[in-house]
Amino acid sequence: MKVNCMNKRKLQIGVIGDSQIRSDLQYKIAYEIGQEIAHSGSILICGGRGGVMLAATKGAYDAKGISIGILPAGVEDEELSPYLTVRIPTFLHWGRNPLVVLASEGVIACGGNIGTLSELAYAALYDRPIVCITSIPGWSQEIGERGSLQNPPVSEQIYHAETGIEAVKKIIEVISTSK
């Protein structure tokens, strides 16, 4: 009964970060991440709302890619990105953060405050590889430079990148080699 259709499945890559953009550079990098995920033929996973999520889903949208939003409430939400291909309402409030990470085979963090920190911690709990953008202030920079979420730090699956294209190439490489 079981057949192998796995080889046709697209990679699912998560993008996390601030829900309000802090700088033009952050917008540019987040957009580039979404665009590059689409160009690679992968699916973008995110929390489906503003800031880094909006920029990344717009990047994916413009490149004809697929993006999926795991939403904190329903679709009646003023902050919803209009660029989502699929919307998954959860009504779990912040409790949806672990689901964003779980739906991703690997995660790229771009800036980010306490919501992003919760997602980074969950990525470590659920063994998802992480690429942190270190050129953008926020938890992605601090954890990227620290090199670990473990405490005390141990060498593990925290990678870092300066640009969106570099980040996507890295996470695809890490996911592919860990399979």
Add this chain to the structure above:
Amino acid sequence: MKVNCMNKRKLQIGVIGDSQIRSDLQYKIAYEIGQEIAHSGSILICGGRGGVMLAATKGAYDAKGISIGILPAGVEDEELSPYLTVRIPTFLHWGRNPLVVLASEGVIACGGNIGTLSELAYAALYDRPIVCITSIPGWSQEIGERGSLQNPPVSEQIYHAETGIEAVKKIIEVISTSK
């Protein structure tokens, strides 16, 4: 900032029912539901495992459609349908049932036992239209004939159908007119 990309979004239709097939007819109808969802250009949402879910995702797969599985645990699961296009692990155990319904703009029930009953109740709680297959024994038949999940029963969004094709046409019609 807000643009209208909504008109290009595909409908998301949930399929729920027994995790073990009870009869050839149930398999045939579940398969047909998945096939028809794909033919209509919609996305199939389900719990991602065996029985009705497996049959429906195979139907969608054979018809080159997209199906999304909201999983109770991770992807290391012997009962996982191999026909899923996108897999959303949750590690919420039975707690993922409400999410299957929430990710669906309308739900088709085909047979089903207590897990399906929990999803039907959640579909009513979250105001998702429901089509119950009444030709298959289980909660879809009993609730389809009862005509309501409310208690005492009131006329509401419970529709019924005999075949898979009829069920998909009905749920698309109901979702489309309720928008």
Add this chain to the structure above:
Amino acid sequence: MKVNCMNKRKLQIGVIGDSQIRSDLQYKIAYEIGQEIAHSGSILICGGRGGVMLAATKGAYDAKGISIGILPAGVEDEELSPYLTVRIPTFLHWGRNPLVVLASEGVIACGGNIGTLSELAYAALYDRPIVCITSIPGWSQEIGERGSLQNPPVSEQIYHAETGIEAVKKIIEVISTSK
């Protein structure tokens, strides 16, 4: 390291039903359930809000008992019962329903509409014994008379009672013998 403190632990008994009282009799029975749970030295578990929950927690409160509310959002909630000893906010919306049942070693249903139906289905999924009050209209009556949540019905852990006192005695007996 492991010591046996188990024998001192109080039973945890769930009470579910309409969030708005339908009749004086329903209020009376729900109040009596809470009172009798307290008299038995058990802990009352519920969703922490109005209707049957309010009546039962008032019964427990007046009898100097302990009640715990598993809340759909936070404690800033106009519908919160003021009689709760412990409040567990979840911000999981209706997603908290399975948790009410899981926190209970056995469940008493008193009336109830679709929210209660979701909890009854979850009680069956998680193997919690159930006593349904059949003297009050709603899902407790219909499922109590049906005698099963399985479909097709099988003889299982659905018990029924006419009064609150009878219901509490029955659920304590069932929980105690199943240990």
Add this chain to the structure above:
Amino acid sequence: MKVNCMNKRKLQIGVIGDSQIRSDLQYKIAYEIGQEIAHSGSILICGGRGGVMLAATKGAYDAKGISIGILPAGVEDEELSPYLTVRIPTFLHWGRNPLVVLASEGVIACGGNIGTLSELAYAALYDRPIVCITSIPGWSQEIGERGSLQNPPVSEQIYHAETGIEAVKKIIEVISTSK
């Protein structure tokens, strides 16, 4: 209808940290935290398992206090603390971490690795005051010294303490003045 029973409600104080004890000092402080929570007449909230949770619940138990465990799965769990007064199974896996924090009006962190980091981030997301034990290595020390979970850091509700008694006094003071 609404009456004021609030003034009799006990404080609910969360204790988080490593699920395996790292040092005798950590055990001693965690035990002391539980003991002091009990002496203050408050309720101890935790994840209900080993390490810091076990030590703290033993402290509360020896001092005749009440402790509540919000469990990742069910009660059939070898790592469960035997000192819990109330057990709340959730079957949400790591997804129960936000619930531990939400059930607490304030949180004390004692050491801790990635699970604790996820809980600290959620405490900030849900505006729960935090006291970090800085005499124990782990995220409680690092975040306690950083003084903030925000990024960039801002002065907020992160307090620190060296001993268990000091930590409990501080969190009670902070919760009481913030009401």
